[in-house]
Amino acid sequence: MSLKTLGAKVFAKRIRKKINKWASNPIKTQEQVFADLIEKAKNTSFGKDHNFQNIKTYSDFTQNVPIRDYEELKSYVDRVVAGENDVLWPGKPLYFAKTSGTTSGAKYIPLTKDSMPTHIRAARNAILCYIEETKKANFVDGKMIFLQGSPEMSEKNGILLGRLSGIVAHYVPKYLQKNRMPSWETNCIEDWEQKVDAIVEETAHQNMTVISGIPPWVQMYFEKLQQKTNKTIGELFKGFELFIYGGVNFEPYKATFEKLIGRKVAGIELYPASEGFFAFQDSQNEKGMLLQLDSGMFYEFVKADEFFEENPKRLTIGEVEIGVNYVMLVSTNAGLWAYNIGDTVLFTNTSPYRVIVSGRIKHFISAFGEHVIGKEVDQAIKDGIEATGIMINDFTVAPQVNPDQDELPYHEWFIEFLETPEDTEKLALEIENSLRKQNSYYNDLIEGKVLRTLKITPVPKDGFKDYMKSVGKLGGQNKLPRLSNDRNIVDVLTTIIDK
Template identity: 60%
Template sequence: MDLKSLLARPFAFHIHKTIRKSMQTAVSDQETIFKNLIKVGKTTRFGYDHQMQNIKTHADFIQNVPIRDYEQFKPYIELIKQGKQHVLWKGKPIYFAKTSGTTSGIKYIPITKDSIPNHINTARNALLYYMAESGNFAFAQGKMIFLSGSPELERVGGIPTGRLSGIVNHHVPRYLRTNQMPSFETNCIEDWETKLDKIVEETIHENMTLISGIPPWMQMYFDRLIEKTGKPIAEIFPNFSLMVQGGVNFEPYKQKIYKSIGKEIDCLELFPASEGFFAFQDNPHEPGLLLNTNSGIFFEFVPANEIFNEKPTRLTLADVKVGENYALIISSNAGLWAYNIGDTVKFISTNPYKILVTGRIKHFISAFGEHVIGEEVEYALMKAANEEQIKITEFTVAPNIAQGKGKSFHEWYIEFENEPANLSAFALKVDNYLRSKNVYYDDLISGNILQTLTIKPLQKNAFIDYMRSIGKLGSQNKVPRLSNDRVIADALEKYTK
């Protein structure tokens, strides 16, 4: 065991003990965070506008501070860009995290001196907790890929601005710099495919022990390595023992990724976003992410079917129930107040508080009143695929609304690694599993309003080619699994077999 692994041991056990303790104090920690946020918030422009000096309870907060998305926050962001201080939080942000919104164009999410530890320390704590829980300290002595967007920052309103992953890159602890891959110069390459080739070149002969990224990126990386060497990843990197992933559900990618590696290894899921680092997997062998309840973020939970109501129910951590689907609302020491991040979650435990990310509020199909969500389509497809030993590369689903005669239906665009021998029978099996998960969809099928779903197989690399065609091929971009329109579906038509 090298020096880094030895030094990590006592720190890992300390963090493990601290997190285990915080599991028991989650509700009281949230109450403390709420009070601290209001104490600072009432000194800001936002606090003045929303009479925060009168807020004593969560009920007062609901009364004074409505749920907002980025568009409704934008006027405050514009004031910060103009150089104003104490707008959303004390002083000015130390960074803007630049991210793309589906309706808002580019979004500038503030990161403050008080909120940056949430991003940095949570990632560190997730790895240290894993070390203590698993006993795997060895990966600390090898090379690790922490793929990021370009760490080069521009200035917006005098504030350093860039992708969150690029910002975080500047805060990698010095003791990990010698382990970090790829090089700073490679991370600065904008063109994704050029960057990927350079990453392969830099890492192929290294002792890679940890690889992190979103699953479709990791698969592309593994594919390039296998093309170059003709070997599975476990032979190229024999000490590779931990994958760290997030951003999309790992399950649809799992079989193919493990096949590429040549064996199963530990996989740790994270739930970070520009708005905050919300949760991490505390046990790689159990489902669910431990909610980050003591890191400057106050959480509210809105029943997903109420999120578009004028006055939806807003629950605190103490009120949530296992198995219900909630829209995640946050207030934080970055100066975000009752901010709708756009994700839905479901609790699988309240002792400790552990969640599954079930989808995006805007990524659903309800063209016919069925309100099918990401968790349901992924369950249906993967259950059928596992039974039939079918491997899925990628997929997306859209409504096909009948024009004239015939019934409407859900149309699934799937890139198979191995296509079912009987595509119609496979589609019917997926349809039946979807009906078992969504009563509204089942009613529409049994009521003869919708016909059963259809599947259109796509050519190899169809999704990569599509993302390339719209200029979004890269480590931070992913194809929505569900759309309530046919923009993506119509674009994929030219890639059908």
């Protein structure tokens, strides 16, 4: 056992004890976070505008601070971007994480000297929890790769600006620097396809033990490795032990990954975002990810089916229930307040509090009142794959409200297969049955002959990659939306398919 391996095990045991301490006192932990946030921000412009000086209780907070998304907070963010001090949080941010907005164009999410360390600690602690639980740590001696955006940054009024994954690349601990791949030069390549090709060249003959990234982009890396070497990933990287992922539900990719790797590999799911590192999988034996309650973030939850009401009821951590779909709000030490990050979550456990991401509050299909959500389509495709053995690369779903001739409307599933089957009818039936079992509204529409059964439209190989490239979102942290309430995505995709 190397000194690094021994050190990792000792450190992991110590960190796990610290995590258990706050995880076993969730309400007290969140109350302390809340008090600290209000006290530190009371003299900011936002704090003065929202009466922080007189906020003593959570009830005071809900009366003074409304729910906001980025567009509604933008007037404050614009002042921070312009270089003004003490607007949302004391001083100025260290960075802006630049992401793609929907109605506001580019979004600038602040990262402060208080919030930045929480991103780094959470990523580190996810690995340490795995080590403490499994007692496996030999992988720390091998090479590790994190498929991420370019670490190069620009500057805006004295504040560094970049992608979150690129910013985080600057914080890789010194003891991992020699193990990290790819090289800095390769990591700075902007064109994603060129970057992956360069990563393949650099890593094909290395002892890769940890691989991390968003599943569809890691799959692209694995496929290129296989094309180059004619080996499975497991044969090529005999020491490959740990796959770390986030951003999308891994289940639809699982069968394809196992085929590409050639064996099972342990996984750790993460829930990072520019707004905060919210949760990570702390156990290989429990469902869900441990919500980070001590990381400078105060959480609120609104039932998803009540969210668009005029004054939806806001809940704290002690009021949530297992299995209910919630919109998650955060107030953070980066200066976000009652902020709707757009995700919906389900609690799988409340002792400790663990969550799964169930979808996006704006990503659903309800063209006919069915309100199908991301969790449901992910489960349906998983059930379909397990029942048929058909493997896929990716998929997205959209309603067809105006079908040809006298046909009833339907949900159209655009699926890129690993190998396109001759007949997709069995898969369609399995997906349909799963969806009907999960969603009673959808089932009623099928039984009432308002909708016909779903239709599968095969997408040619690399079709989704070509789509993401056409909209400037290939690689990095970008993800293909699982479902939409319109046909904006699939209309573009159809033009690619028809070429």
